[in-house]
Amino acid sequence: MKYLLLCFSVFVSILVNGQVSLVYPHNRQVFQRDANNQALISVLGNCPQNVSLVKYRLEPVKAGQGTLIDWTNMPFKPVSGFFQDKIVAKGGWYTLKIRTYQGTKLVDSTQLDRVGVGENFIISGQSNAQGGNKRREVESSSKDDRVNVANIYNYFKDYNNSPNYRYLGRLNTDFTFTDFKHLDSLSTIGPMGISNYYWARLGDRLAETYNVPICFINTAWLATVMRNWYESSLPDAKPSANPFDPTIFFDAGFPFKNLKRAVELFGKKNGVRAILWHQGETDSFGYRFDSYELRNLKTDIYQQNFKDMIKNLRTQTGINVPWLVSQVSYAAGLVDGACTVSYVDDLLLKKQGDMVTEVSGIPEIYSGPYTDIVEIPRKMDIFSACVHFSPDAYEEVAYLWWVKISEAISKNAKAISPKPLPSFSVICDNSNATNLTINTSDAIRVLENDSLIVSTSPNVNKAKSANYSVRLQDEVGNEYSVPSFQFKTLISPGAPTVLVKGDTLFCQGGSVELQVANPELSYVWNTGAKSSVITVKEKGFYQVKGTDSYNCSSVYSMPISTQVFDNPVAPTISQESPYFLKTSVLKASDTNLFWEYNQSPLSEKGTILQVKDSGIYSLYVSKKYTPGPTCFSSKTTYNYSLPSELGVVVFPNPVVNTLYLQARTTLAGAMVKIYTMDGRLVMDSLIPQDGAGQLNVQHLAEGLYKIWVKTSDQIVYVNNILVSH
Structure with a gap:
């Protein structure tokens, strides 16, 4: 019991700490490769706001199933809790791995187990494309993990009783991208597939031949004639009459609407190689009793309706998806447990064959397989009903399709490349509120929690933290969705820390350097200076605020006070x-x-x-x-300049009362004698200290005297002085 509790607590811890998630692409989503065997994969995910770097690795599921892209930095720094990138990948079947970092520290990781660059096909036509008239107990399945389907369903449940598909509701064309699945015996080729039929075998052949993943979308509708497809393709389509009972009508816009929406949604977002068209049995069955002239007229109408339907599809979607058109007319019915006489129509086959570009002049139409020769006669069980293929024929039909698809690819059939997700940008406004911008020219609706419309423009001003999704519509009305992702408002940078390089108390003419500790932001000081370092020379209070790359501003830093002190006056x-x-x-x-x-x-x-x-x-x-x-x-x-005497100087001369002596050398111990002009000594003195000597001569009578000075360094000075009281 303790062991179980420990395991549970560890599991909970992983869930709590696992904060990175991938929003797009979806598991098992296949992106159509181009002529260079590569495609652009949009990546969108969520992560904590403190994540500074996201890395990805695109790793082949098995050796040889793709080209490895080792750990690579996403060029755009994650922001507002999400990250985005566009990866150019070669054809292959991959695991997409994601790691998040704070600086160099690994924070979290996640992965998408399967995602591919390969071949996408939209199946359409009638029952021999849809999968017969009923799902078998044991369905066909693909052996290759790389063969995928959209496991959704919007047709009558009675025809497909599998419990494993996502049921969208009858004729609901809001096709999802979260339900791609391996084409196994329990899956459905949505949205209209009844059984997996021969498509599983074809998928295996294609995956093996091109070494890339395959994805099928099925929009075929059993027991339809070309008139139904044409009438439902008209812009103001009215309900089209059932070919077997003119009192029963298809819903307005159907069966064409499923095909159009598949092109619009899957063809646009995933890209698509071609529409695989297999239809004509019901038309042929209706012609079986007609004269040659009438059949010729009806098959002409068939062909014109076919051309117009293709043109309508391309006009309404703006997407010129290539077509592979089968040649098929084999018709028979099951009556009282037996097959009626079978019927084939050479005129119809020719009109189908003439749909190719070389004859019709319509671009990107290629020849599909001729299937009237397969499994003749057809089996009479309730599944085959004398017209559908039995499992015994799956390999042959798959082979015929494989041959024609290979021919079209070799002729450079212009596959439709996937449209990338729009990029997002965020910025703070002047109030530090977060503005979110979706970079697109399409009409747009931005939704909160997939329901509340918060903007009908590419700009969501003052966006709040929420889960947002985006619905786009191009100039012809095609819808394109961005799945819900978590958005968080930008975090404003903290108040800057200012480093003081020097003393804030300085003398006039001095300065102090103020430097912001974090140089990553753009700064503006309360003085108007715009740099991370300023030199202050004046008294005052100085503050700075920072603005990050998203225009989010911090509050001002703590003020720094400076004081300037006067310099002393220059002395004289x-x-x-x-x-x-x-x-x-x-x-x-x-x-x-x-x-x-x-x-x-x-x-x-x-x-x-x-x-x-x-x-x-x-x-x-x-x-x-x-x-x-x-x-x-x-x-x-x-x-x-030294005095001219260059020795002892006596002054003033004449002298009144006091006589001063100064010398270049020391006067300490100097002997001073004053004589009358006749040589009589009248004063004898000794100077006790250096500096200026001083003699009082007020007792001497006025007159001319001779002074004699001898310094301790033996300099002798003799001069006349005049005493004048």
Whole structure:
């Protein structure tokens, strides 16, 4: 019991997590190949919105049954919960595998077991195409898995009692694409097939010959004459009289409507190689007692009705499907358990043979098989009824069809290629609502949940999350449907994250770089700048919002505040004395001074600088803001030249009371002596420290004196000074 519970829980987990699904194509759907043995397969599916990549693999079901397309990225990123692509595939029978990814991480997978590029045929005519008059207990079946049918039915249930088809309702022409099935003994060649007849054998032959899958659609209607097909093909078709009882009528538009709808739906979406036409027995049976002249007239009418019916089909659908026309006239009846005298009509056979393009001039009409020689006489059981083929003849009839189909293909019968699904695009409007666009020029209805019409234009504005399907109608009225797929509104990107490269508090002339962390979006700042990186030089608040590739916009980011601080005023430099420069800057606790000589920094940090060499002196000031940066003034320069004495300088001269001494070298320990002009020593002093020496001479009498200075590095300076009080 524990084991069973464990298995069940694992199964439920897989179901819950399995979120990718294929909407189109459908299982066992066959797409008509072209002359290059390839077809375009439209793919539409659903996946979670966080999926960033979808890959597909088209893998032959069996080795040699197709051309592998290994894992390939779908070029369009999934969006709004769906993905789409168009795959060019070679003829073959495939498994379509899908994988979804978030970045490089595999998220989910699914597959379509069977899908093909091959040959599609629409069967039409009367009972020897439809499958006799009743389904047999043991039906024929195809041995090759690649032979397929639309397993649907819209005829009388009494004729086909199989419990396995999808019954559409009597004469309902809303043919489905979800019921393709292998042509086995339990399937029905819908929508009108009674039995599988010889078509299973033909399918096997074709699949083996061309190594591609085959699909049959059957629109034949037993006991019909050409008049019924022609009259029901008219634009304003009235009910056509039954050939055996003129008081009984076919429903208006039938039997032709089944054929037209098959061309319109299956021929358009799947593509089709040809209509396989087998009809004429009932017409022939009606001519059996007529004179040659009357038969000639009636067969002329038969042929003209046939031509007009084909033209009507092509006009009403806009699709020139090739035809293969059988030559058939063998007629007999079962009366009291015995066959009546059989009848064949050479005039009818000739008119059928003359339908080919070479004679009729109508494009794409080819010769079908001549079957009047098959199984003669016909069997008299209730299934064969003296006119239908028994299982013993299936192989021969299939062979005859195979020969004629092969001839038509070799003559490059212009198969109708499948029409791809329209592509979808989404975009956000200015309010961030999602607009869905179906790219088509056809008339359109967009439905929610297959019932509520939400748009009759290709644009669904402000679309909401829902299941949508699409019904298209081209210029001649052909319907084309897109199956229901899950649509989700676009998710707007989150508010951007801004990286600050630097300090938001900066000095005048400085800046800070603001950069958005995610560069994938398009950005606009509240300043109007449109880039992921901006350089800010001014005070203010800065925010940015992003717009993704679908025009969906985020909210603004958190604001970034910047502040700009003033730089100190450039200082002034003046020469205070021969060997000293000074500045007017007032030194404060938040201020520093930076002196330079010929652009090299000096150690002096004060407002006065002793200079010892000629050159360019400069000064700039810093100011520290708290909180905030340290800002610097511009530099002020001063071109200084040494005094001409190049030694000790004494000033002022004349001197009143105080005499100053300055030297290029140190004055610390310098001896200073002042003499009268006759050599008498009147002052003897020693300068204790470097810098500017200072002597008080107010006690000296006015007059001319000689000063003698000797520095510690033995420089001697002698000069005259004038004391003038």
